[in-house]
Amino acid sequence: MAAVDPHSFTDSSDPPTTHISLSLYLDFSTATIHGAGLFTLARPHSGPFSLDSRGLSIDAVIEPSSRATIPFTLSSPDPIRGSHLSLTLSNQASFLIRYSTSPSSSALQWLLPPQTFTKSHPFVYTQCQAIHARAVFPCQDTPAVRIRYSARLNIPSHLSAVMAARHVERRPPRNDDALDVVLPSSWCAEGRVVEEFAMEQSVPPYLFAFAVGALGIREVGPRTRVYAEDVAAVLDSAAAEFAGTEEMIREGERLFGPYEWERFDLLVLPPSFPYGGMENPRMVFLTPTVVKGDATGAQVVAHELAHSWTGNLITNKTNEHFWLNEGFTTYAERRIVEAVQGEQRAALNIGIGWRGLNEDVERFKDNLEFTKLKNNQQGIDPDNVYSQIPYEKGFQFLWRIERQVGRPAFDEFLKKYIATFKFKSIDTETFIDFLKANIPGIENLIDLVLWTEGTGIPPDAHEPDSTVYKLIVSLANEFKNGRMPREDEVADWQGQEWELYLDNLPESIETSQIIDLDSRYKLSESKDYEVKVSFLRRAISCGCKTYYNEVEKTLKGVGRMKYLRPLYTALVKGSGNEDGKVFAKTLFSEARECYHPIAQGVVEAIFAKHL
Numbered sequence: 001m002a003a004v005d006p007h008s009f010t011d012s013s014d015p016p017t018t019h020i021s022l023s024l025y026l027d028f029s030t031a032t033i034h035g036a037g038l039f040t041l042a043r044p045h046s047g048p049f050s051l052d053s054r055g056l057s058i059d060a061v062i063e064p065s066s067r068a069t070i071p072f073t074l075s076s077p078d079p080i081r082g083s084h085l086s087l088t089l090s091n092q093a094s095f096l097i098r099y100s101t102s103p104s105s106s107a108l109q110w111l112l113p114p115q116t117f118t119k120s121h122p123f124v125y126t127q128c129q130a131i132h133a134r135a136v137f138p139c140q141d142t143p144a145v146r147i148r149y150s151a152r153l154n155i156p157s158h159l160s161a162v163m164a165a166r167h168v169e170r171r172p173p174r175n176d177d178a179l180d181v182v183l184p185s186s187w188c189a190e191g192r193v194v195e196e197f198a199m200e201q202s203v204p205p206y207l208f209a210f211a212v213g214a215l216g217i218r219e220v221g222p223r224t225r226v227y228a229e230d231v232a233a234v235l236d237s238a239a240a241e242f243a244g245t246e247e248m249i250r251e252g253e254r255l256f257g258p259y260e261w262e263r264f265d266l267l268v269l270p271p272s273f274p275y276g277g278m279e280n281p282r283m284v285f286l287t288p289t290v291v292k293g294d295a296t297g298a299q300v301v302a303h304e305l306a307h308s309w310t311g312n313l314i315t316n317k318t319n320e321h322f323w324l325n326e327g328f329t330t331y332a333e334r335r336i337v338e339a340v341q342g343e344q345r346a347a348l349n350i351g352i353g354w355r356g357l358n359e360d361v362e363r364f365k366d367n368l369e370f371t372k373l374k375n376n377q378q379g380i381d382p383d384n385v386y387s388q389i390p391y392e393k394g395f396q397f398l399w400r401i402e403r404q405v406g407r408p409a410f411d412e413f414l415k416k417y418i419a420t421f422k423f424k425s426i427d428t429e430t431f432i433d434f435l436k437a438n439i440p441g442i443e444n445l446i447d448l449v450l451w452t453e454g455t456g457i458p459p460d461a462h463e464p465d466s467t468v469y470k471l472i473v474s475l476a477n478e479f480k481n482g483r484m485p486r487e488d489e490v491a492d493w494q495g496q497e498w499e500l501y502l503d504n505l506p507e508s509i510e511t512s513q514i515i516d517l518d519s520r521y522k523l524s525e526s527k528d529y530e531v532k533v534s535f536l537r538r539a540i541s542c543g544c545k546t547y548y549n550e551v552e553k554t555l556k557g558v559g560r561m562k563y564l565r566p567l568y569t570a571l572v573k574g575s576g577n578e579d580g581k582v583f584a585k586t587l588f589s590e591a592r593e594c595y596h597p598i599a600q601g602v603v604e605a606i607f608a609k610h611l
Helices: 234-240 245-256 296-306 321-341 342-365 389-405 407-421 428-440 447-454 467-481 494-502 510-520 529-541 548-557 561-572 578-594 597-610
Strands: 017-027 032-053 057-062 072-074 082-100 109-110 123-126 147-156 160-163 166-171 192-203 208-213 216-223 224-227 267-270 282-288 312-316 424-427
Touching: 057 072, 082 216, 147 160, 147 208, 160 166, 160 192, 216 234, 224 234, 224 245, 245 296, 245 321, 245 407, 267 342, 282 296, 296 321, 312 321, 312 407, 321 342, 321 389, 321 428, 342 389, 342 467, 342 494, 389 447, 389 467, 407 428, 428 447, 467 494, 494 529, 510 529, 529 548, 529 561, 548 561, 548 578, 561 578, 561 597, 578 597
Parallel strands: 017 147, 224 267, 267 282, 312 424
Antiparallel strands: 017 032, 032 082, 057 082, 072 082, 109 123, 123 208, 147 192, 160 208, 166 192, 216 224
16 A cells, blocks of 8 residues: 555555535535535445545545445644545445535635625635645545546525536525435525536546636637626626637647537636636636736636646646646647747747746755656645746746757647547656657657756756847846836837846846836836736835835735735845835735635745745
8 A cells, every 4th residue: 555646645555536426515604615425436445445634524424325324534634635534445436425614724715795806795716726625525635536526516596606517507405415414404595506517527636616706707709708706897807808718729729639628718716816827627717917908818818728738638647747737738828829929929928937937946946856847745735835847847848849859740749648648647757758659769869857857957948039038138137237128119018028027137226226117117006917016026125115005005905826925025035124024924914814825825934934
């Protein structure tokens, strides 16, 4: 017997779960879900059977046909993996579990009406990546085990639900919804409704996702609806931003093969969502910060769409091989962007990524293990080592292979790779073996071991080579001599150009220079958070307190970790920065409850390192 994943209690001798039927009663008054799950295994099993759990109260485990109780134990919590739920089975291939979630569930954020766009209705949503599905329902919470599921969400009738699954129906509750397991007596109470869903394709548990609130809808394409809180300005802006989604789907199909998920709907969440986007199949979750008004937010959509082939269809077996999800998806995203928006836009995207890669390699200079593509995460919380490295170093690796063999040959390889491994979870070794079998001799042309197991950035990685990229970097380098770009030079710039410019400014900047730059171009007031946060981070780093009000508004207005991490780090980093540290601690104490639990943990880790 052995663990299949350093982040899971799942045992290699246990049969995998193939299907879970869930009944979930959402109690907004207590921020709790009362649930029942019918679990079906690939084969009957006798003896101990392991599941992951975090913050769940397990009321009973029951044999479905005889109604006999099944013995179980729940361990004290491990700080990373949560609690080990061990059942004692007797030649059983199915069982029922009745349980409740914790109000402090790491996967759920319950928002009060003032924390939402509507200001009048509550909202709840899940975020299960990387190892938080176990905080919504007990499961073999590893991407090595793919499941199908059905779900009945019992919610207040004035709200509606969406899910990363096919919507079956919205209907009144029925007694048999509860799987013959006692759930709250109010299950069939007046004022409740059931939204029923089914996911008929196998997915890793981290892709389990739902949201409940006062939702509105806009149609933007034959396969795509935009959902958001029912506020016209939010819905209309999002629909305009993502109007080109169908074109991106068609380009993805041309490049990577059939789209296997039927629909590609988009949900714009409240500002507290901790990521730019989450690639939940059929229902991508997005931060409202990607709605920029100039269609450039569609690049985040391109990334989540690309996951439909690389990540959702082919999944990393464990988080130690996360680059197989994100490196491939970053490559695929940029191919889609290039096809839809042009080579120069893709080159800017690569340039921003190149800068991010270098910054994160520097971030992990004291722990180079996490600059490897394939790394050891035993005893490591994956949320604490989340970075751009699997995205950008993984992209660079694939781009290196493309340059070696040529794009036409690499495109054929990618299509064969996706067709071969779809609906499977694989590791780095499986990919390397497939690469060597299908591109004979590649190991003699590229150091595959250095790329996958070596630290830092390999010498044959490649900074983008485009006219626009070089011009922006050149202008940024001239800033140290006091030369800021002229208005005619930036007249056509959008957010990406400014982001790239700011990210390439010299580390040592005078306070007067940063104020002069903002005075001319109003970067601190940008509606594009990529630009705004890049500028504010630079301002904080050079000791400029002029913008603390904007920093406060930003950190209290959004919960995306891409913005929280650099701003809080800049505030608390370095000795002799007591004002910044006090300011950061005060801000966090006031904003904490508006952040998702995952984001709260990231900020707390920053404080633990620097305070």
